[in-house]
Amino acid sequence: MKRTRSILAAVLSGLLLITAWAAFAPPAAAASLQEVTNFGDNPGGLRMHVYVPDTRPASPAILVAMHGCGRSGTGFYSGSEFAALADQYGFIVVYPTATKQTAMGNCFDVWSAASKTRGGGSDPASVVSMVEYVEDQYNGDPNRVFVTGSSSGGMETNALLALYPDVFAAGSVYMGVPFTCFANEADFPPQTSKCVNGSMDRTPQSWGDSVRQAYPGYSGPRPRVQLWHGSQDTLVPYQLLQEEVEQWTNVFGLSQNPTTTDRPQPSWERKRFADTGGTVRVEAITAVGAGHALPQTGMARLAIEFFGLHQNDPGGTTPPATTPPETTPPPTRACTATVRIVSSWGSGWQGDVDVTAGTGALNGWTLTWTWPAGQSISSSWNAQVTSSGSTVTARDVGWNGSIAAGQTRSAAWGFIGSGTATAPAVTCTAT
Structure with a gap:
C-alpha cells in the first residue's frame, strides 16, 4: 500500500x-x-x-x-x-x-x-x-x-x-x-x-x-x-x-x-x-x-x-510470550473503574472514569454505581448511559471498550453530574 x-x-x-x-x-x-x-x-x-x-x-x-x-x-x-x-x-x-x-x-x-x-x-x-x-x-x-x-x-x-x-x-x-x-x-x-x-x-x-x-x-x-x-x-x-x-x-x-x-x-x-x-x-x-x-x-x-x-494487540516480541500449561485456567477478564473529579462549581461537576483491565484483555465494559440522594448525571460522552432510580449503568461505545490486559484507559468515559461532587464506588463488569 x-x-x-x-x-x-x-x-x-x-x-x-x-x-x-x-x-x-x-x-x-x-x-x-x-x-x-x-x-x-x-x-x-x-x-x-x-x-x-x-x-x-x-x-x-x-x-x-x-x-x-x-x-x-x-x-x-x-x-x-x-x-x-x-x-x-x-x-x-x-x-x-x-x-x-x-x-x-x-x-x-x-x-x-x-x-x-x-x-x-x-x-x-x-x-x-x-x-x-x-x-x-x-x-x-x-x-x-x-x-x-x-x-x-x-x-x-x-x-x-x-x-x-x-x-x-x-x-x-x-x-x-x-x-x-x-x-x-x-x-x-x-x-x-x-x-x-x-x-x-x-x-x-x-x-x-x-x-x-x-x-x-x-x-x-x-x-x-x-x-x-x-x-x-x-x-x-x-x-x-x-x-x-x-x-x-x-x-x-x-x-x-x-x-x-x-x-x-x-x-x-x-x-x-x-x-x-x-x-x-x-x-x-x-x-x-x-x-x-x-x-x-x-x-x-x-x-x-x-x-x-x-x-493493536501489542503482541510479545520482547520478551517472547509463554504458552501456559493446558491445566492453567484462562485469564480472568475482570476490570476495575475509578471516578475522578475533574472540576466542580456551584451546581455541578465534571467526572472522568478510568477503566483498568485485569489479567485478561477487555473487549468491552459495563459500569454501575448508586448515587447518594440529590445527585444525577445531566450529560455524558463516550458511553451508553441508563438510570433506574439512583442506580447508573454505563456501557462502552465500541472504540473505547478494548483495553489490553493490566492497562488503564484514562477518561474512558466522562460526564457532568449535578449536586455535590462525589466520587462513588464503581462496579466494573467485563463484556
Whole structure:
C-alpha cells in the first residue's frame, strides 16, 4: 500500500511554542529513549531519538512525534503522552529534534523552497530517513506510519502529509498552519508573518492545489488528517484551523460542511468530514478556551484512536510470550473503574472514569454505581448511559471498550453530574 523503497532512496539522496552524524548506532534498547546517529540521509541536520516499547508486534506501527519551536525531541517525549500509549499499544515512537535557528528558537523548516519539495534538502526528507531506519532496524510496518506534532511540529506534520502521502497513513496536527502558508524565511516570525498575522485567507482550491503540486502525478491514497486548535490561540491564530480544513477537504474532494459534529469532551468541539463510504477523512477539533498550549491531557489518546492504533494487540516480541500449561485456567477478564473529579462549581461537576483491565484483555465494559440522594448525571460522552432510580449503568461505545490486559484507559468515559461532587464506588463488569 505504501512506499516504494527504490524511489525514496533516489529522492532522499539529493513556530512556535510547544538538535546526528557520528558512528553507526545499534538499535535502541527497549523501553528507554535512545538517540540514533547516522540514521541515513539527513539534509535537515535533525537529531533523532526513538522509543521502542518492551512489548510490540512482529511488525510494529511507527509514530513520528515532533516538538514546537525552542523545544526538543527529548522534551516532547517527557512532556507528552505518546510514549505511555506506545507501551499500551505496542507502536514505536520517533522523536526528531529541529536544529534550524529562528527568532523563535530551533524550529522545523516549513518556509524554505526545499521544505516544500519532495526529496528536498531540508527537514521533511530527514524525517522520512528516520522512518526508513525504524522500518529496517525494527521491522516497522510501512503501511502503518503516522505523524503528529505541536506548533512548529504540527506545521511540519502538514508538510509531511502533503509531500509524502505514500509514506504516512494519517497525521494529527496541533496548532498548525496549512502547507505552504509561509512564503519564505522572512515570513516565518509571527511579528512580520503574513501567514500568522490573522488575515491569511486563500480559497480551498488554492490550498488544495498546493498539496497536489507537492507530488505531481500522485494518484494513490491520501493520509487522513486530524486537526486541533485552541479557540484562544493568538500566536498561531485560531482562524488558521479553518484554512487547514479547507486545504484538506479540498484535497479529498469533500464538502466544506461537516458530516457530523460532536464533543469528545465538554470543551472539545469536533467536526468530521466523511467520504461517501462513511470513512472520516478529515476531522477538526476546537479546544474551547485553550491558548497556544496543545496537546492537553487526553488529546494524544484521541489522536491514537483516530489512527486506529488503539486496536493493536501489542503482541510479545520482547520478551517472547509463554504458552501456559493446558491445566492453567484462562485469564480472568475482570476490570476495575475509578471516578475522578475533574472540576466542580456551584451546581455541578465534571467526572472522568478510568477503566483498568485485569489479567485478561477487555473487549468491552459495563459500569454501575448508586448515587447518594440529590445527585444525577445531566450529560455524558463516550458511553451508553441508563438510570433506574439512583442506580447508573454505563456501557462502552465500541472504540473505547478494548483495553489490553493490566492497562488503564484514562477518561474512558466522562460526564457532568449535578449536586455535590462525589466520587462513588464503581462496579466494573467485563463484556
